[in-house]
């Protein structure tokens with residue numbers, strides 16, 4: 001079943017900016033990586049899913065609920081990390097989490113404590129005195145502490161150091177195992193590769209690829225056939241490059257890494273009909 005569905009979404013900011021006819025879905029229990037260069041339209045799409053923006057045309061639904069018309073119900077069951085975290089700067093992190101817990105109607109402190117420990121965050125200081133990384137951690141704790149079934153994460157690891165990025169990836173992997181549905185925008189190829197089942201790539205407001213991570217890699221393979229001068233050279237070449245030998249001919253197949261695939265999409269190089277670049 002589709003947990004999230006974006007159909008022909010349009011928001012035109014003028015000057016070619018915005019999102020144009022964006023469609024994709026995220027199945028229940030699936031982790032979907034949403035990738036694209038700066039200004040491609042990731043946050044705009046996500047803000048429609050959160051019900052912060054009304055689609056000019058097209059629609060977004062979460063568990064069958066319209067994200068704009070039924071936004072209160074939609075937001076109540078989500079965990080959300082915004083692209084740019086802006087809190088009430090005058091209060092402490094602890095006060096902020098208490099406020100969120102009350103809003104969400106959370107009684108138990110266990111999960112909150114667990115998350116604070118995991119991300120080594122002391123929430124006592126005032127938010128305005130926190131570093132960017134600390135604020136991001138606070139956003140993560142606030143998004144995950146009510147144990148939501150659906151997580152919408154807009155560049156969740158921005159500002160985190162590599163150790164904390166890894167902890168976050170572990171957290172997402174655990175959530176996925178428990179059957180949570182996750183949409184995660186990111187610029188970090190590794191975190192997407194390690195956590196997501198399917199990947200969508202957006203560029204200048206349009207989806208340019210939506211596919212399973214494995215299928216994307218499969219489509220982006222290159223084969224080279226080389227003819228060697230003699231049998232022993234062919235044998236040695238096949239062994240060195242893991243090639244398939246047919247007499248003096250050796251065929252070597254190389255797969256691109258996800259990072260290479262993304263860079264091709266980001267850079268906008270032309271793709272042939274097989275998706276090879």
Ligand SMILES: Nc1ncnc2c1ncn2[C@@H]1O[C@H](COP(=O)(O)OP(=O)(O)OP(=O)(O)O)[C@@H](O)[C@H]1O
Pocket residue numbers: 013017018036037038039040041042043044045083
């Ligand atoms: N309220 C707005 N008015 C006009 N243009 C806007 C508005 N919000 C976003 N845009 C433009 O729409 C485009 C998409 O922005 P968006 O924030 O969705 O990109 P993004 O993919 O999240 O980028 P990033 O990776 O930099 O966060 C950008 O060109 C941006 O400048």
